[in-house]
Amino acid sequence: MADSDSPRIPPPVPPKRTLKDRCIEAAKTIREADVFILATGAGFSADSGLAVYKDIADVPAYHRRDLNYMDLCQPCHLKTEPALFYGFWGSCFNDYRKTVPHVGYNIIKGWKDRHFNRQTKGGQMFEEAWKEKHPDDPNVPSPFFIYTSNVDNHSVTAGFSKHEVVQIHGHIELWQCSDRCVSDTWTPPRDFVFDIDKESMLAHPSPIPEGKDAHDHALNEGFSSNHPQCKFCGKLSRPAILMFGDWGWVSDGDEGIRWTYWNETARKISSQGAKVVVLEIGCGKNVPTVRWNSETMSKTFPNIKVIRINPDFHLADGIDASKFQGIQSTGLEALTLIEEAMQEEDLIQRMKEMETSSSKVDGDADGDGQK
Numbered sequence: 001m002a003d004s005d006s007p008r009i010p011p012p013v014p015p016k017r018t019l020k021d022r023c024i025e026a027a028k029t030i031r032e033a034d035v036f037i038l039a040t041g042a043g044f045s046a047d048s049g050l051a052v053y054k055d056i057a058d059v060p061a062y063h064r065r066d067l068n069y070m071d072l073c074q075p076c077h078l079k080t081e082p083a084l085f086y087g088f089w090g091s092c093f094n095d096y097r098k099t100v101p102h103v104g105y106n107i108i109k110g111w112k113d114r115h116f117n118r119q120t121k122g123g124q125m126f127e128e129a130w131k132e133k134h135p136d137d138p139n140v141p142s143p144f145f146i147y148t149s150n151v152d153n154h155s156v157t158a159g160f161s162k163h164e165v166v167q168i169h170g171h172i173e174l175w176q177c178s179d180r181c182v183s184d185t186w187t188p189p190r191d192f193v194f195d196i197d198k199e200s201m202l203a204h205p206s207p208i209p210e211g212k213d214a215h216d217h218a219l220n221e222g223f224s225s226n227h228p229q230c231k232f233c234g235k236l237s238r239p240a241i242l243m244f245g246d247w248g249w250v251s252d253g254d255e256g257i258r259w260t261y262w263n264e265t266a267r268k269i270s271s272q273g274a275k276v277v278v279l280e281i282g283c284g285k286n287v288p289t290v291r292w293n294s295e296t297m298s299k300t301f302p303n304i305k306v307i308r309i310n311p312d313f314h315l316a317d318g319i320d321a322s323k324f325q326g327i328q329s330t331g332l333e334a335l336t337l338i339e340e341a342m343q344e345e346d347l348i349q350r351m352k353e354m355e356t357s358s359s360k361v362d363g364d365a366d367g368d369g370q371k
Contacts, residue, residue: 019337025325026307030338033115033275036276037277038279039148040282041149041282042150043310044281044282045152046330054069056092075178075243086203086228087202090195092151094194094196099154104281107335117142122274125143125274130265146160147259148166148168151169153171170251172241173187179233203226203227240252275304280309281309284310291313299318305324307326314326
């Protein structure tokens with residue numbers, strides 16, 4: 001039989017990689033990294049039970065008025081219908097405060113403490129580069145930062161320092177004057193709760209309680225009624241959160257400056273050989289700012305890997321395949337599997353260290369016996 005007539009044997013099909021396989025690969029990438037950026041979107045908060053963009057307006061009151069998230073997240077309602085504005089943002093405020101951040105935050109905090117502290121190789125490289133640019137700054141950051149579009153402030157609530165978090169759209173714990181009489185922001189009292197009519201999702205105005213004078217009102221940061229007021233001028237206040245069509249937002253400039261300086265330093269040591277990893281979780285395409293930032297970093301950092309965890313949008317998009325790992329999963333499920341792989345590798349490393357230490361002791365004992 002001629003060779004051309006021989007039956008062709010198809011090439012072997014590589015085994016399909018499971019979610020666990022991909023998480024083991026991600027664990028290896030994280031363990032080998034010197035610098036870590038956690039980039040999160042609404043999907044990461046969803047693991048705590050909070051609504052994502054497509055669900056946040058999925059309530060009968062908004063259905064009756066044919067309102068979606070983009071319709072509601074508009075500062076113009078503060079003037080045209082304050083009860084609607086405070087009903088929406090007051091409900092978010094109440095939910096964000098009463099919801100406990102999920103255990104995924106603790107998992108990542110453990111990685112930071114073990115692998116991305118100032119005593120690690122990456123930490124020492126970061127400190128040296130930071131001091132070159134900021135010699136008089138006594139507060140040298142660690143090689144760890146959180147970049148998030150979430151406005152629930154859960155990164156800080158979960159225990160991360162506000163100095164290692166940039167909340168690019170602001171957050172619910174900072175409020176500002178709706179008229180920008182000042183560029184200051186302030187924090188609502190810990191015991192404040194908005195009174196929301198769940199049937200209409202409106203927050204009706206309530207008078208300042210009797211006996212409360214202007215001094216008490218100022219001490220309460222303007223939160224003496226269901227429609228909070230600016231503690232400086234008395235006009236209505238609003239969350240310091242970037243909304244759609246928003247020209248009056250007061251951003252936290254200090255956060256932005258810290259992130260810019262940290263990012264510059266991380267890029268510099270990446271060019272010196274430090275391995276950078278971006279772990280992006282729950283960032284969809286409705287508000288794709290965080291995805292875009294990950295893709296930009298993949299092009300501007302010489303030595304970087306991007307791990308994208310998302311149940312729906314886990315593909316590389318604009319990221320080079322050699323720098324990318326995609327995991328189709330929710331954040332918490334993937335983090336749990338990555339942590340299992342990390343813990344297993346930590347155990348292996350400890351056993352190797354014990355064996356090395358034991359061998360050294362045995363060798364020293366043999367040497368003493370031969371003297």
